Amino acid sequence: MEVLALVGPGGVAARLSAIEDAWRQVLGWTIAPWRGNPAQTVPHLVGFLxxxxxWACSSYEEVGQDIDDLRKLHAECAALVSGEKRPGRVQIGACPTVVGDAWCGTQLTASTGSHRIHCPGCGARWETLGEWRELRAAQERALAQLAGVAA
Structure with missing residues (x-):
């Protein structure tokens, strides 16, 4: 299943294409005309990136997120090639951190292989059991506040 997830729709080619498309848009360049099947596309995408x-490291504000995405993709591919079983991820709700005047709201996940939770949206972290409890309480407060606004 992991192989199909990486070679099918939403796999390696799609994830690399999304990064390339974002970079091309900022650069004012057109979308690459040579897209084909993943075997044809991936070498071109890797070359472009x-x-x-x-340029991206010096001039593109969102490069940090792209680097994180590339690291995750690399880890998934390396784990697949080595036969390593990767820990599962569990969705644990939205990030309750307030950034400026708005609620972050990024969907959080936790790994079954780690006790740390990191919000990719705002950078907030929860690492101890006590912090996990604070996270849950903050999520409940944010949901109650949203329910009060919606009513």
């Missing part, structure tokens, strides 16, 4: 990495 490699050739433009220095």
């Amino acid at each position: 490699t050739n433009n990495l220095l």
Whole structure:
């Protein structure tokens, strides 16, 4: 199943294409015309990202998220090749952190192989059992506040 997830829709080619498309949009370039099947596309995508990495690191504000996405993709591919069983991820609700005047709201996940939770949206972290309890309480307060606004 992991192989199909990486080679099918939403797999390696799609995830690399999303990063390339975002970079091309910021650069004012057109979408790459040579897209085909994943076997044809991935080498071009990797070449594009490699050739433009220095630009992205120095001039593209969202490069940090893209690097995180590339790290995750690499870890998934490496685990698949090595036969390593990756820990599962569980959705645990929305991030209750207030950023400026707004609620972050990014969907949080927790790994069955780690005690840390990190919000990819705002960077908030919860690492101890006590912090997990605080996270849950904050989520409940945010949901109650949203329910009060909706009513």
